[in-house]
Amino acid sequence: MFDILMYLFENFIHSESEFRVDQDELTDELVRAGFHHDEIFKALAWLENLAALQETDINPYLTKGISPAVARVYTVEEEVRLDVECRGFLMFLEQINVLDATTREMVIDRVMEIDSSEFCLEDLKWVILMVLFNVPGKENAYAQMEDLLFEVPDGPLH
Numbered sequence: 001m002f003d004i005l006m007y008l009f010e011n012f013i014h015s016e017s018e019f020r021v022d023q024d025e026l027t028d029e030l031v032r033a034g035f036h037h038d039e040i041f042k043a044l045a046w047l048e049n050l051a052a053l054q055e056t057d058i059n060p061y062l063t064k065g066i067s068p069a070v071a072r073v074y075t076v077e078e079e080v081r082l083d084v085e086c087r088g089f090l091m092f093l094e095q096i097n098v099l100d101a102t103t104r105e106m107v108i109d110r111v112m113e114i115d116s117s118e119f120c121l122e123d124l125k126w127v128i129l130m131v132l133f134n135v136p137g138k139e140n141a142y143a144q145m146e147d148l149l150f151e152v153p154d155g156p157l158h
Contacts, residue, residue, distance in 0.1 A: 009129070078091055106131050
């Protein structure tokens with residue numbers, strides 16, 4: 001399923017071409033690209049749920065009023081999916097204001113819905129990009145995250 005999300009993001013959403021919204025046509029194209037129907041439907045449902053997070057009347061993260069000063073305590077399931085490196089990266093992104101408490105929760109929500117037995121930091125970075133791309137008003141955070149994902153530093157990091 002995550003491979004389909006990556007394929008869609010790289011080939012449609014993140015490209016300069018117009019994103020197609022016809023689900024049947026998109027499904028046919030994904031089948032031609034070699035993906036299976038059941039995984040396609042899971043990926044499309046994941047994207048629909050991501051889009052639904054923009055609606056304040058049904059988005060629990062936009063209506064809760066999450067306090068940015070409170071430390072996030074992860075559930076056991078979240079700790080299994082998001083290892084220490086991933087959780088540390090989320091904290092780092094909050095500290096540099098790429099994520100706020102609301103977008104962090106949206107990212108965690110989307111991560112927990114990915115149907116995959118393996119999940120790593122690189123996967124998390126892509127999920128963060130997809131979430132930020134879909135949240136109005138987060139264009140600067142998206143650009144910052146894109147820079148973190150794609151740019152290679154010229155010198156040592158220390």
